[in-house]
Amino acid sequence: MTEMRAGEHHEHHHQHQGKASWSTAASATLHCLTGCAIGEVLGMVIGTWLGLSNIATIALAVTLAFIFGYALTIRGVLKAGLKMKQALKVALAADTVSIVVMEVVDNAIMVGVPGAMDAGLGSWLFWGALAFALAVAFVLTVPVNKWMIGRGRGHAVVHAYHH
Known part of the structure; x- marks a missing residue:
């Protein structure tokens, strides 16, 4: 990737506003779901294995979902040459x-x-409910990401670093 100066990134960023396709939104959501699912599943497994309360298990799962979700994006943009x-x-x-x-x-x-x-x-109930929950979360998040990308926000911010 060639390095972009701040002004070039800003200009490139604005070129994508209003051009959010469903496939772009689905791709962004799948990327996000990957990190979220790793953290969510890990948190649910650890919390359930340790016998934590439902609230503590959910708190752990959400925390790990954010950590892994952010980590995947950070890894990608660090490869593109950004500082931490x-x-x-x-x-x-x-x-x-x-x-x-x-x-x-x-x-x-x-x-x-x-x-x-x-x-x-x-239990199949645990794993089936978790798989169903992640699938529904994906479907409901795609339109949110499409709306945000179309306005130059959300995953559009990272798009310039993927080229």
């Missing part, structure tokens, strides 16, 4: 709203499916 401080700012701008939507949706579903949080790691 700037990479963190890009990750926060790119992923925060998407992660929040995903986490609210998937944890609401996990809590809403009777017995899912208490089913245990060997």
